[in-house]
Amino acid sequence: MMNAQYAYASEPRPAVAATQRKAKYRSDEPAGNLPPNRPVNIMYDRRIYRGNTYASPILPAYTQPDALDQQRQMQLKRKLKAARRAELQRRPRTPDAVEGRIHMEVQTELYLEELSDTVPEAAVGTQTDAFLDRAPSPLYIPAKLGVDVATQIADGDLFDFDVEVEPLLEVLVGKTLDQARAEVLEEAELAGLRRRQRDFAARRQAELVEVQRLEQAERRRVEEKERRKAEAARVLAEKQESAAKVAAASFAAVYLANLVPAALASLQDDGFFYNAREREIQQTFLPWLTSQVDARVQRLAVARQLLDGLLEAAVKQITPAAPAPAPQAPASAADPVASTTSNNSMAVDSTNQPDQPTSPANGSESGSAAPSTDEVPAKATDDGDGDADAAAAPESEAQPADALNDQQGDQKPSEGETAAADASAEET
Amino acid sequence: MPVTAPTAPLTTATASPAGHAYNDPTRQNWAFGHRAIPKLIGEVQSSDEALQLQALHSLTCRLHEPVDVQEALVAGAVPAISLSLSHAKPLVRARAVEIVVLLTEHEQGRAAVLGHSHVETLIKLIADPEEAVRGLALQALWNVSQRTEQVQQIYTTLPHIIDHLLRAVTAEKSRSYQLLARVLETLHHFLQHGGAPVVAHTLKLGALTTLTKLLKSHVGGQAVRAAAAEDLAAICIHVTTLPDVAKQAHDAGLVPVLVETMDDPFGAVRAAAVQAAMALSIHVVSKQQLVAEGVAEKLVRMVGEDQDEELLMNALTAIASISEDYTARYAFQDVIGLIEQLKAHPNRAVAKAAASAVQVVQWRP
Numbered sequence: 077m078m079n080a081q082y083a084y085a086s087e088p089r090p091a092v093a094a095t096q097r098k099a100k101y102r103s104d105e106p107a108g109n110l111p112p113n114r115p116v117n118i119m120y121d122r123r124i125y126r127g128n129t130y131a132s133p134i135l136p137a138y139t140q141p142d143a144l145d146q147q148r149q150m151q152l153k154r155k156l157k158a159a160r161r162a163e164l165q166r167r168p169r170t171p172d173a174v175e176g177r178i179h180m181e182v183q184t185e186l187y188l189e190e191l192s193d194t195v196p197e198a199a200v201g202t203q204t205d206a207f208l209d210r211a212p213s214p215l216y217i218p219a220k221l222g223v224d225v226a227t228q229i230a231d232g233d234l235f236d237f238d239v240e241v242e243p244l245l246e247v248l249v250g251k252t253l254d255q256a257r258a259e260v261l262e263e264a265e266l267a268g269l270r271r272r273q274r275d276f277a278a279r280r281q282a283e284l285v286e287v288q289r290l291e292q293a294e295r296r297r298v299e300e301k302e303r304r305k306a307e308a309a310r311v312l313a314e315k316q317e318s319a320a321k322v323a324a325a326s327f328a329a330v331y332l333a334n335l336v337p338a339a340l341a342s343l344q345d346d347g348f349f350y351n352a353r354e355r356e357i358q359q360t361f362l363p364w365l366t367s368q369v370d371a372r373v374q375r376l377a378v379a380r381q382l383l384d385g386l387l388e389a390a391v392k393q394i395t396p397a398a399p400a401p402a403p404q405a406p407a408s409a410a411d412p413v414a415s416t417t418s419n420n421s422m423a424v425d426s427t428n429q430p431d432q433p434t435s436p437a438n439g440s441e442s443g444s445a446a447p448s449t450d451e452v453p454a455k456a457t458d459d460g461d462g463d464a465d466a467a468a469a470p471e472s473e474a475q476p477a478d479a480l481n482d483q484q485g486d487q488k489p490s491e492g493e494t495a496a497a498d499a500s501a502e503e504t
Numbered sequence: 505m506p507v508t509a510p511t512a513p514l515t516t517a518t519a520s521p522a523g524h525a526y527n528d529p530t531r532q533n534w535a536f537g538h539r540a541i542p543k544l545i546g547e548v549q550s551s552d553e554a555l556q557l558q559a560l561h562s563l564t565c566r567l568h569e570p571v572d573v574q575e576a577l578v579a580g581a582v583p584a585i586s587l588s589l590s591h592a593k594p595l596v597r598a599r600a601v602e603i604v605v606l607l608t609e610h611e612q613g614r615a616a617v618l619g620h621s622h623v624e625t626l627i628k629l630i631a632d633p634e635e636a637v638r639g640l641a642l643q644a645l646w647n648v649s650q651r652t653e654q655v656q657q658i659y660t661t662l663p664h665i666i667d668h669l670l671r672a673v674t675a676e677k678s679r680s681y682q683l684l685a686r687v688l689e690t691l692h693h694f695l696q697h698g699g700a701p702v703v704a705h706t707l708k709l710g711a712l713t714t715l716t717k718l719l720k721s722h723v724g725g726q727a728v729r730a731a732a733a734e735d736l737a738a739i740c741i742h743v744t745t746l747p748d749v750a751k752q753a754h755d756a757g758l759v760p761v762l763v764e765t766m767d768d769p770f771g772a773v774r775a776a777a778v779q780a781a782m783a784l785s786i787h788v789v790s791k792q793q794l795v796a797e798g799v800a801e802k803l804v805r806m807v808g809e810d811q812d813e814e815l816l817m818n819a820l821t822a823i824a825s826i827s828e829d830y831t832a833r834y835a836f837q838d839v840i841g842l843i844e845q846l847k848a849h850p851n852r853a854v855a856k857a858a859a860s861a862v863q864v865v866q867w868r869p
């Protein structure tokens with residue numbers, strides 16, 4: 077509490093014995109081994125005066141000067157004097173002073189002191205008070221240290237602007253120079269960086285251009301290659317097409333060389349090329365003619381039959397026992413053409429026309445029909461060519477004129493046929 | 505392309521000294537130690553304009569250290585300068601954009617700026633009436649468009665940036681050639697990293713014609729001509745993928761302009777022109793046009809006289825491409841020995857281009 081309210085400039089410390097005071101030199105022993113400082117009872121301190129202070133003190137015996145000690149001190153003094161004398165004699169003495177000058181002893185010590193043998197004495201009577209307290213101990217003034225210097229303050233000695241400002245200027249100039257140097261270094265560094273960037277950009281640009289050049293060259297090569305490939309493919313396709321065309325043309329030429337004649341022949345065989353007159357004659361006129369001839373022949377046959385009947389009747393009336401006439405030779409053996417034509421014509425009219433004999437008056441007109449009349453009985457009955465030929469044979473022998481007429485008639489059809497053939501050939 | 509140095513801080517000569525915060529010692533707030541950057545970032549959002557401007561200027565001085573940049577990003581510098589970018593005072597806008605430029609010089613700064621959609625504000629600042637603000641905005645856009653992913657991210661969300669850049673090309677022709685060069689360099693980033701969609705977009709806006717006219721008119725110094733030629737090269741590299749490239753190149757008369765530019769006294773311009781011709785020569789019709797315009801003689805002279813490695817590499821690559829035309833092959837027969845010697849060039853890219861050129865020139869059907 078006291079410590080909280082009052083603070084010492086230096087706190088009081090307990091008195092320590094002389095033996096326990098702080099040694100002049102440090103001890104090598106560690107601090108833990110040193111004996112602890114114990115406070116000393118001040119009542120037993122020799123420095124403190126004990127006893128009464130109002131009576132004259134009786135000096136103890138040990139304060140009286142000892143004779144032996146005095147004697148020793150005298151001897152010591154004498155020895156010192158002798159040594160000093162010997163030293164003076166040993167040391168070179170100062171030479172005598174120059175004429176007109178004298179040597180004087182001057183104090184050269186640091187502290188001047190008045191040299192005097194006489195000790196100033198003064199008798200002072202004092203009468204201490206009975207209860208006068210002991211005078212306080214004199215203030216301890218330590219010995220003066222250092223060097224005394226005497227100066228003479230001149231104008232400008234206390235403050236010199238040039239000197240005082242020098243450190244400030246050094247700092248300012250130094251800082252400024254330092255910053256300027258830093259800025260210059262920074263600029264140089266930035267300039268170096270920019271230069272490197274420029275060089276890199278230029279190299280990069282050149283390499284990029286080179287890469288683009290190579291890419292474009294490669295692209296042109298590829299395009300050229302594709303174009304040539306396409307061109308070659310196109311040429312090849314054209315060649316193949318041309319070859320195919322040539323082959324096709326040659327094959328077609330070969331194939332078509334006989335195509336037209338074959339087609340014409342086929343058409344002609346099929347009857348597509350026909351003469352209109354001949355066709356009309358064949359399809360219209362000849363059938364009509366044949367039908368007319370057949371009708372006439374039938375009428376003739378009927379007439380003949382009637383006549384035969386009449387004659388027979390007459391003959392019977394006249395001669396009831398007359399032999400029967402010989403049968404005629406077949407007409408097909410003498411006139412195969414006529415027989416075929418007659419067969420053809422009779423095939424058209426076979427169902428409608430009975431067998432009728434041929435008539436020499438109608439040889440030219442019925443040339444084609446004569447064989448047919450010969451064949452009519454055979455065809456009408458449709459018993460086969462042999463029977464018809466056998467039936468028509470006697471009639472042909474009895475009528476050679478008919479045969480001649482038939483031949484002529486046969487020629488005419490043949491002529492007509494040839495004419496028709498010629499006409500058809502001309503048409504084709 | 506010439507090196508683009510970071511822009512120096514805006515001089516205060518244009519601002520009146522009396523009202524400037526730096527001339528008022530009673531308003532100096534020192535910021536130092538570990539609390540400097542956060543303190544300054546806090547002051548950037550202050551309502552006091554003078555304090556805001558002072559904080560912005562202090563940040564521009566501090567953010568040259570990468571450690572300070574990282575600390576600023578962690579402390580939220582990117583969202584803190586949003587209002588300053590749209591400030592009415594041009595000096596404040598300039599300082600804010602300069603801070604964006606300093607942040608975007610580091611990858612983490614670029615990511616932070618792209619993530620916070622400051623690009624749209626920067627696009628609007630391209631048309632700022634103050635030249636310093638325009639220049640810094642273009643520098644910031646140049647910084648954030650250095651990689652393909654960044655360009656694609658910007659173009660996907662803000663495709664109208666191309667329109668603004670092309671408009672700026674036309675505008676800066678009559679204002680500042682330095683900014684014109686910077687616009688062309690920024691456009692080159694988008695053309696290079698944006699790919700076919702960006703190139704198609706620029707073709708729709710007639711960029712090829714604009715750039716050809718710019719190159720033909722010799723407007724601006726070597727920086728402008730070199731940048732314009734590089735933009736044309738970035739467009740012509742798509743001649744095989746975009747059919748409009750060859751058509752517009754023919755309509756605009758690009759081939760004669762490129763051949764004429766190959767005689768430019770500056771090596772950077774010649775290198776860029778050769779680069780554009782090299783890209784265009786992939787197209788067969790353009791290749792024939794180049795040969796008809798006499799590009800073979802120019803390339804022969806370059807291979808014999810020029811020592812620039814980039815120029816040599818482009819010239820040899822162009823020779824390899826143009827030699828696919830048989831008339832050009834005959835023209836290059838005279839320098840086949842020189843090209844053979846270049847196969848031993850210490851630069852591997854030049855040696856490789858020389859080997860490819862020899863192979864093509866000596867090809868026979």
